[in-house]
Amino acid sequence: MNLVINTLLKLGIRKDEPDYHFIRASMVIIFLFFGYQKWFEYEAQALIPYISHAPPIFWLYPVFGVRGANWFLGAAEWTFGAFLFAGFWKKKLGILGALGSCFSFIATVRSFLSSLTAGLHPPADFQQ
Numbered sequence: 001m002n003l004v005i006n007t008l009l010k011l012g013i014r015k016d017e018p019d020y021h022f023i024r025a026s027m028v029i030i031f032l033f034f035g036y037q038k039w040f041e042y043e044a045q046a047l048i049p050y051i052s053h054a055p056p057i058f059w060l061y062p063v064f065g066v067r068g069a070n071w072f073l074g075a076a077e078w079t080f081g082a083f084l085f086a087g088f089w090k091k092k093l094g095i096l097g098a099l100g101s102c103f104s105f106i107a108t109v110r111s112f113l114s115s116l117t118a119g120l121h122p123p124a125d126f127q128q
Contacts, residue, residue: 024084024094027101031081038074041067054111056103080104 037043044066051057051069060069080100087094 021088024087027097028081028085031077031084031101031104035074035077035081038070038077044070050111050115053114054107055114056107056110076100077104 047070048066052061057069057073060072063069064072080097083093083097083100085097087097
């Protein structure tokens with residue numbers, strides 16, 4: 001771990017609060033990967049039971065359709081990740097990313113809880 005910290009310090013990465021910056025970087029990577037998944041059909045089909053019954057985001061399917069809803073979520077996650085990344089230099093943009101990530105996490109947990117308590121499973125013959 002000291003090797004990583006020393007390397008980052010030599011590269012000019014901020015010297016104060018390195019743990020804070022590691023957490024921020026990990027959040028950026030998480031949003032990058034999760035947003036990337038939303039652009040593919042397999043992810044769109046996998047999220048149908050979760051999004052269609054989730055109170056915060058159920059409206060996405062009627063408005064955008066299955067693929068459009070996933071593209072919207074992917075773009076939103078990349079936007080939150082970009083704001084978090086920009087927060088390395090501009091704290092106000094980092095705050096916007098943090099607020100967006102809070103909404104994203106609340107919507108995700110709420111969608112999983114609502115689908116688990118309802119015992120929902122994706123229909124085998126669902127076609128959109």
